[in-house]
Amino acid sequence: MKYILAIDAGTTSSRAILFDHQGNQKAVGQHEFPQYFPQESWVEHDANEIWETQLKAIREVIATNSVSTEAIAAMGITNQRETTIIWDRATGEPVHKAIVWQDRRTASICKALNAHAETFLNKTGLVLDAYFSGTKIKWILDSDPNIRKRAEAGELAFGTVDSWLIWKLTDGKIHTTDVTNASRTLLYNIHNLQWDEELLNLLDIPAALLPKVVSSSEVVGETSAELFGTAIPISGIAGDQQAALFGQLCLHPGDVKNTYGTGCFCIMNTGEKAVASKNKMLTTIGWQRNGKTFYALEGSVFIAGALVQWLRDQLQLISSAPEIEALAKSVEHNGGVTFIPALSGLGAPYWDPEVTGAIMGITRGTEKGHIARAALEAIALRSRDIIIEMQKDAGVEFSSLKVDGGATENNLLMQIQADLLKKQVIRPKTTETTALGAAFFAGLAVGFWKDENELQTIWKEDRVFSPEENMHTERCLALWEKRVTKILS
Numbered sequence: 001m002k003y004i005l006a007i008d009a010g011t012t013s014s015r016a017i018l019f020d021h022q023g024n025q026k027a028v029g030q031h032e033f034p035q036y037f038p039q040e041s042w043v044e045h046d047a048n049e050i051w052e053t054q055l056k057a058i059r060e061v062i063a064t065n066s067v068s069t070e071a072i073a074a075m076g077i078t079n080q081r082e083t084t085i086i087w088d089r090a091t092g093e094p095v096h097k098a099i100v101w102q103d104r105r106t107a108s109i110c111k112a113l114n115a116h117a118e119t120f121l122n123k124t125g126l127v128l129d130a131y132f133s134g135t136k137i138k139w140i141l142d143s144d145p146n147i148r149k150r151a152e153a154g155e156l157a158f159g160t161v162d163s164w165l166i167w168k169l170t171d172g173k174i175h176t177t178d179v180t181n182a183s184r185t186l187l188y189n190i191h192n193l194q195w196d197e198e199l200l201n202l203l204d205i206p207a208a209l210l211p212k213v214v215s216s217s218e219v220v221g222e223t224s225a226e227l228f229g230t231a232i233p234i235s236g237i238a239g240d241q242q243a244a245l246f247g248q249l250c251l252h253p254g255d256v257k258n259t260y261g262t263g264c265f266c267i268m269n270t271g272e273k274a275v276a277s278k279n280k281m282l283t284t285i286g287w288q289r290n291g292k293t294f295y296a297l298e299g300s301v302f303i304a305g306a307l308v309q310w311l312r313d314q315l316q317l318i319s320s321a322p323e324i325e326a327l328a329k330s331v332e333h334n335g336g337v338t339f340i341p342a343l344s345g346l347g348a349p350y351w352d353p354e355v356t357g358a359i360m361g362i363t364r365g366t367e368k369g370h371i372a373r374a375a376l377e378a379i380a381l382r383s384r385d386i387i388i389e390m391q392k393d394a395g396v397e398f399s400s401l402k403v404d405g406g407a408t409e410n411n412l413l414m415q416i417q418a419d420l421l422k423k424q425v426i427r428p429k430t431t432e433t434t435a436l437g438a439a440f441f442a443g444l445a446v447g448f449w450k451d452e453n454e455l456q457t458i459w460k461e462d463r464v465f466s467p468e469e470n471m472h473t474e475r476c477l478a479l480w481e482k483r484v485t486k487i488l489s
């Protein structure tokens, strides 16, 4: 057996990636699918289009590389989380479009249930928000009495994208999800590891809809033989951020990874204990393997790479995102400029949705380069805010930060991050850490890799950014703290 096939079912595209025994990426198949915006703040996908593009991506990656399916030891799945699909168990047809994690239509349902927010938080580790699957399921059931009746009669199935794809891959034989995806539904008690009756009652969701919950790394079944010639075992499942945490080998309490894309997604391993945050960060399941459940704290920055896009598209300060590095390097320091990146409020740990952005400290000497540099610092400062708070919540000191995502190509940004955290920032060779995590889960379950020690031997660093002491960093931090306080007051 030569390969593990990772399925990366993302928000805008379906991808299939083959990894070899050394964790090298051998080939990628990728197909985008349409996004539907039927009303303001609504976002939908067509579940059949997710399936068709996924199938195409898998077939493509196998065919274009002339890989025999017999050479594939197992398949692992990672997915956009929270996106909600309900389908008919008999026909396999969805009863509604998939409601995507970004969709805000259920904000009013959350508001109406606000008196129970603490119950949801205590049991699920989540804030009661439209982001998660629970209220999306309720919305679909409430949208049509016939759908509700069929759900109560056990004729329908709910699943996140992992569940849906496994159902399709196994020709309707298996209805399952893993603990990480279950932990994003608002229905799953992350402490006793059960679907929770009280929460199901609060949201008026029949238990008959729900998938069986399995660990992130075990054989759950095999693909139906007609699909790819030979049946392939399915043996790894995890939501995208959790898969990336494992793909970055953040295996110990305090290990933390940050993904720098449009926003930043930061997640810290807290070990076998669920830690409640004092700063409204989410408590979630990191993964479950060999009977052990690892928990994590998760926090996000809404505007990160988006700040670079704003400088490119709105101010036309640069013509492409990577250009910001050279521009920021054209000056030695920020020249006293601070960029408050509150383009859509400020999230954790400030939680002020109304505050707007600002560029502060401008003088006659301010150049474009200073603004570019302040923008990169803003991305690193917001990430620092979150990581420092997580460290306090978790009560463990982190030793280094693992990074991935498009903006990590920016060496200056990575160096600024290391300087601000006073910790090493480690960028891996494989940038596809999410898919790699799914492959690791799948490969461990079938003995393709023996254990985590073996994974450590194949995981390769691209570059380590070591913190350098300099007075500009201290000044940047002092100005940031003063000015954020000012803008929030």
Ligand code: ADP
Pocket (backbone or CB within 6 Å): 260, 261, 262, 263, 304, 305, 306, 307, 308, 309, 321, 322, 323, 324, 325, 405, 406, 407, 408, 409, 410, 413
């Ligand atoms: P997403 O998955 O959110 O689409 P990606 O991981 O593809 O994000 O990263 C794209 C984001 O990273 C964009 O917001 C872009 O502005 C930013 N970006 C890309 N390259 C650089 C760079 N060299 N320096 C800073 N930001 C960058």
